Amino acid sequence: MAVTTGVIADDFTGATDIASFMAQQGWRVALLPGMPDPAQCWNEEVDAIVISLKSRSLPAEQAVAQSLSCARWLKQKAGVSQIYFKYCSTFDSTPTGNIGPVSDALMNDLQTPVIVHCPALPQNGRTVVHGHLFVNGVLLNESGMEKHPLNPMTDASLPRLLSAQTPGAVGCINLRTLHQGVEAVTNALAQLQAEGMRHVIVDTLDEADLNTLAQALHASPLLAGGSGLGGALAACARGQQPQPSDTFPLPAKTVVFSGSCSAMSNRQVTRYKAAAASRVLDVARCLSDAERYTDELCAWTMTHINDPFAPMIYATQPPDVLTRIQQEYGEQAASQAIEHAFARLSARLQAAGVNTFIVAGGETSGTVVEALQVKRLSVGKAIAPGVPWVFSSGLALALKSGNFGDEDFFFTAQEYAL
Secondary structure, eight states: OOOSEEEEESSHHHHHHHHHHHHHTTOOEEEEESOOOTTOOOOSOOSEEEEEOOOTTSOHHHHHHHHHHHHHHHHHTSOOSEEEEEOOTTOOOOTTOSHHHHHHHHHHHHTOSOEEEEOOBGGGTEEEETTEEEETTEEGGGTTGGGOSSSOOOOOBHHHHHHTTOSSEEEEEOHHHHTTOHHHHHHHHHHHHHTTEEEEEEOBOSHHHHHHHHHHHTTOSEEEEOHHHHHHHHHHTOOSSOOOOOOOOSSOOEEEEEOOOSHHHHHHHHHHHTTSOEEEOOHHHHHHSHHHHHHHHHHHHHHTTTSSSOOEEEOOOOHHHHHHHHHHHOHHHHHHHHHHHHHHHHHHHHHTTOOEEEEESHHHHHHHHHHTTOOOBEEEEEEETTEEEEEETTEEEEEEOTTOSOTTHHHHHHHHTO
16 A cells, blocks of 8 residues: 655664654554565555664665665555655765765665755754754754764754765755745756756755655655655645554553763763662673673663663763773674663563663663564654653663653653653
């Protein structure tokens, strides 16, 4: 059965993010962790299919191959009329990153001459003005994202960031044009295309701007950006049936994992560990004593599983501590050891009866979903903008992008579970 939009998200929290915004606007959304079976046809009535990959930090050729495979399945097996390449609202991608290469590959495969980029998410303080990305009114490269351990963002200019990744010409549609309405945006896009622009970045300051863009772009076969435009597209063409009302698995046995080292995740971890049982992951033991260390952490977690607040295991560290860890053990070795620890813990705790996972960090969220062998997720109510509860076969998961939510997020998520 034909589906309106097929989303290819470059990480798991990005997938739940855009799925949440679409579902809030009444669309029926299917969330698929990982690449679908190329031979499997889609036969459910939904408005959007969101595929979550872990391609953000992969080498470009791997990210391109996975994204193209998903796009072809969405077009050929699900009959989507629109492909949406979803990446982070802070444009997480270094000069050797994947946003440009994946966008170019999708354009070539779909034979579309131009792609519009709209990373803005005003609901979470991500705006674009004069082609520069702001986070809560601060330039991207001064917002803390310049210290990101995997994708340090040292420039706020989206045209410069994108031009470093693609041979295609990059143009912009500014706020003045946007505020003149849908026709002005349509004309500006046609003019930029006539001038040979392959990538077009749009300024976006608020939700009204997103709605204007959605009206201008709703029939575009290929779009790229954050979850804000995805939600506006759903609002522009609402599904006729409401999203199913999922319930929380009761009684909930909950654990909190935090792998993100973002500024907000550090604040959330500091706030939460003042009130709840917590353990920081020991990278040395993750590397040298993995199995026994997993046994120890699992046993510790289960002794606190009925505490007033769920136990937390975290790898979140402030920038100076993170730098020391990476220097001592190596950036890649430390990262892999931590993710393998979260994977082992997820499987072991699920077997012990834990059915609710609150996870901070895109990489960590992807690791947890894979370890739990989740094949399909349905989208529930939002805990915070861009962070919904998602459900699968008796499991409930809150998969949070590092900078999303306020300092009380871990507490708030558990209140929603009551």
